[in-house]
Amino acid sequence: MRRFTGDRLLVATHNRGKLEEIAHLLEPYGVSVVGAAELNLPEPEETEDTFVGNARIKAHAAARATGLPALADDSGLSVDALGGDPGVYTADWAETGSGRDFAMAMEKVWTKLEEANAPEPRTARFRCTFVLAWPDGQDEVFEGEIPGRIVWPMRGDQGHGYDPIFQPDGFDLTFAEMDRWEKNRISHRGRAFEKLVTAFDR
Ligand SMILES: O=c1nc[nH]c2c1ncn2[C@H]1C[C@H](O)[C@@H](COP(=O)(O)OP(=O)(O)OP(=O)(O)O)O1
Numbered sequence: 535m536r537r538f539t540g541d542r543l544l545v546a547t548h549n550r551g552k553l554e555e556i557a558h559l560l561e562p563y564g565v566s567v568v569g570a571a572e573l574n575l576p577e578p579e580e581t582e583d584t585f586v587g588n589a590r591i592k593a594h595a596a597a598r599a600t601g602l603p604a605l606a607d608d609s610g611l612s613v614d615a616l617g618g619d620p621g622v623y624t625a626d627w628a629e630t631g632s633g634r635d636f637a638m639a640m641e642k643v644w645t646k647l648e649e650a651n652a653p654e655p656r657t658a659r660f661r662c663t664f665v666l667a668w669p670d671g672q673d674e675v676f677e678g679e680i681p682g683r684i685v686w687p688m689r690g691d692q693g694h695g696y697d698p699i700f701q702p703d704g705f706d707l708t709f710a711e712m713d714r715w716e717k718n719r720i721s722h723r724g725r726a727f728e729k730l731v732t733a734f735d736r
């Protein structure tokens with residue numbers, strides 16, 4: 535495991551919600567973040583069919599373009615009764631052609647569960663894969679997941695993406711009803727971060 539010794543980390547994401555959560559996770563380590571969008575880095579095509587494959591594409595593209603270490607996050611929601619969908623295609627389900635519509639994407643999840651007559655609880659998990667890529671082409675992989683269930687109707691206005699329909703096991707709140715500290719403490723991203731953090735120990 536290599537150490538990250540800087541005080542500002544390039545996060546190879548164009549997703550503001552992820553960036554804010556990662557910023558809060560890093561704050562106690564005295565590391566701030568800069569997002570790929572702020573540096574006007576292009577959004578690479580995510581052509582792999584695994585989280586780790588797509589996280590590698592994003593992390594290495596940013597590390598190559600800047601000569602800096604870069605952290606990418608590839609994540610998604612896997613619904614058991616839908617055979618693990620949307621999974622790696624979680625962002626694609628929200629694509630409208632002119633941006634992303636997560637209300638539409640959440641309706642799609644719910645409609646498919648209704649069509650499948652899926653019994654309650656409609657179990658699901660969020661998964662997160664971090665890839666930390668070094669400018670010399672090496673990388674390290676850290677994964678986390680959180681089990682829960684899909685609820686309907688949507689609840690809460692915090693968080694991002696599919697948070698309003700995901701209720702983690704052991705909680706009565708959806709991710710969108712939690713503040714980001716509470717979410718980070720238990721989330722797929724928080725859990726992957728617990729492993730990544732050894733790279734920031736200083
Ligand atoms: O904590 C989460 N709470 C709610 N939804 C979430 C979460 N974590 C991932 N998600 C959803 C958002 C996106 O639709 C997909 C990830 O897709 P993914 O390609 O990894 O991210 P993205 O395209 O939004 O940003 P980017 O690739 O620039 O990092 O899963």
Ligand SMILES: [Mg+2]
Binds near residue numbers: 580625
């Ligand atoms: Mg993406």
